[in-house]
Amino acid sequence: MYYSWLDRWDENRARRGDDVKRITELALDPVLAFPGAASGADLNAFCDLAEKAAVESDTFFGLPDVLPQEAGDDVFLRFPSQISTATAENNMVHAKLTSAKPCSHAVLVFHHWNATSRNAGLARFLARRGLAVFEIAMPYHLERSRPGSFHADHMLSPNLGRTTQSIRQAVVDGRQLVQIVRRAGYRKVSVLGISLGSWVAGLVAAHEPMVEKASLILGAGDLAEMVWTGRATRHIRASLEGKIGLPELRRAWAPLNLESHAGKLARPGLELRLVLGRRDKVVLPDLSERLVQRLEEVGATPDVLRLNCGHYSLTLPPYILLTGMSVARFINR
Numbered sequence: 001m002y003y004s005w006l007d008r009w010d011e012n013r014a015r016r017g018d019d020v021k022r023i024t025e026l027a028l029d030p031v032l033a034f035p036g037a038a039s040g041a042d043l044n045a046f047c048d049l050a051e052k053a054a055v056e057s058d059t060f061f062g063l064p065d066v067l068p069q070e071a072g073d074d075v076f077l078r079f080p081s082q083i084s085t086a087t088a089e090n091n092m093v094h095a096k097l098t099s100a101k102p103c104s105h106a107v108l109v110f111h112h113w114n115a116t117s118r119n120a121g122l123a124r125f126l127a128r129r130g131l132a133v134f135e136i137a138m139p140y141h142l143e144r145s146r147p148g149s150f151h152a153d154h155m156l157s158p159n160l161g162r163t164t165q166s167i168r169q170a171v172v173d174g175r176q177l178v179q180i181v182r183r184a185g186y187r188k189v190s191v192l193g194i195s196l197g198s199w200v201a202g203l204v205a206a207h208e209p210m211v212e213k214a215s216l217i218l219g220a221g222d223l224a225e226m227v228w229t230g231r232a233t234r235h236i237r238a239s240l241e242g243k244i245g246l247p248e249l250r251r252a253w254a255p256l257n258l259e260s261h262a263g264k265l266a267r268p269g270l271e272l273r274l275v276l277g278r279r280d281k282v283v284l285p286d287l288s289e290r291l292v293q294r295l296e297e298v299g300a301t302p303d304v305l306r307l308n309c310g311h312y313s314l315t316l317p318p319y320i321l322l323t324g325m326s327v328a329r330f331i332n333r
Contacts (some may be wrong), residue, residue, distance in 0.1 A: 061175065097133070098124060108136060108191045110170070193217065212269060
């Protein structure tokens with residue numbers, strides 16, 4: 001009976017975001033996704049570019065030779081994004097710092113899709129355990145929101161090129177922040193991602209050798225299949241069905257698939273912690289388990305915490321407490 005109530009709670013929580021999500025049209029926009037691409041590329045050409053980017057991911061998610069100069073105060077750090085978009089607000093990166101005392105270990109937190117606030121409770125919890133917590137605003141969220149938008153529809157949408165650009169921008173922003181905090185004197189850097197943020201955190205960890213630990217919460221590997229099967233992205237699937245199938249979508253978003261970068265996540269010096277929900281309807285458990293299996297196949301040894309909750313009910317006790325304590329122990333050990 002308890003788990004039936006928990007499933008209903010998750011479904012009711014999921015419905016809150018449905019009103020602002022709209023079925024739109026499939027768009028490719030390869031010029032947004034791939035620098036130098038021709039604007040008239042068809043779907044097959046787009047997929048070819050995407051698969052090439054996945055193979056050459058060090059370049060695709062690469063950094064400029066010179067880091068931007070950051071500005072800020074004791075609370076916020078700001079710097080220009082390396083990737084420029086048509087939304088001026090989105091081109092400045094904002095990261096909020098929570099630190100209870102001087103420390104040498106920084107944790108970069110990547111929030112969930114459509115977040116309207118930062119995870120202040122999580123930041124304080126980690127700060128009390130001797131960590132400096134930088135909560136970065138992902139593209140089209142928080143201070144970077146597109147004027148007039150009701151949710152972060154430019155970060156994840158039926159526009160394949162813009163979605164690719166947005167995830168790439170989030171990863172490059174994250175890598176820039178890693179470099180900036182190391183330049184500021186932090187000796188260790190870890191990343192923590194929640195839901196869509198776990199894809200970004202995982203891609204950052206895969207491509208940024210300065211990251212020593214990665215905690216991926218409520219994530220998986222195949223972004224295309226998550227969108228195709230997940231409760232929160234039904235409107236995107238409805239926008240795509242009849243025009244593109246899952247195999248084509250998987251090809252189109254190949255650089256964004258963590259399974260494509262499993263070998264990089266298995267690199268020496270990187271420790272992984274995954275937190276999965278066995279009742280998750282947003283990121284289906286089979287997808288999460290497939291990422292675990294893929295990581296193990298290439299020699300990684302991720303710590304995995306499996307909780308009998310859903311995507312949203314992880315925020316309820318005891319699941320949120322178990323998650324917080326396990327992540328804190330993992331980062332601090």
